[in-house]
Amino acid sequence: MEKINKFPKRKPNRLKKFDYSQNGAYFVTICTKDKQCILSKIVGGGVPDAPHNYREKREIMTKFKELFKENSQFKVLLLSVLITGLSYGLYKGMRDNFLAEIVGMGEMDRGVTEFFRELPGILLVFILAAFYMLSAESLYKVGAVIMLAGMAMHAVLPPTKVLATLAICMYSLGEHIQLGMKNTLALEYAKPGKGGQVLGV
DSSP: OHHHHTSOOOOOOSOTTOOTTSSOOOOOOOOOGGGOOOSOOOOTTOSOOHHHHHHHHHHHHHHHHHHBOTTSOHHHHHHHHHHHHHHHHHHHHHHHHIIIIIIOOOHHHHHHHHHHHHHHHHTHHHHHHHTTTSOHHHHHHHHHHHHHHHHHHHHHSOOOHHHHHHHHHHHHHHHHHHHHHHHHHHHHHBOTTOHHHHHHO
């Protein structure tokens, strides 16, 4: 009796008035003396741990280095594509509500806005031809600046239909310039014979 009292008193871990003999999902913890591995056998390396995940990241970066030239700015390009995608998701999600609730655009107004939003895409060939003296990297940077200017116009200018449409057109212009340069830069940064794989990334 004295030996039993030496053990710490544990709180009851069962619900009162609950029938544990009925069907259900139960969490069971099985312990062995001295943590001996006698219940099963681990095969295939077991559960991946943090170092394994770290190795996977290193393998991804190694794969990128196999596709892109060492001295190229491919990391900056991939980072900018990621940031652009995230920013566009936020911008697109808020733009529709902004036009409907703040600017007060109806269906007809939205149709007119969509026309001007797609206008830079139609004129993209002429826009790029006008700036043929600039490199692909410079045009990509110019596109990013124009996109930021379009976002800033929404924040600074009064929320009128004309100015909102102008801001959307400005953002779309920068977006289309960047879209035209992404593949060009990817092919430029790619190692010989790796162009198709790079475009797949």
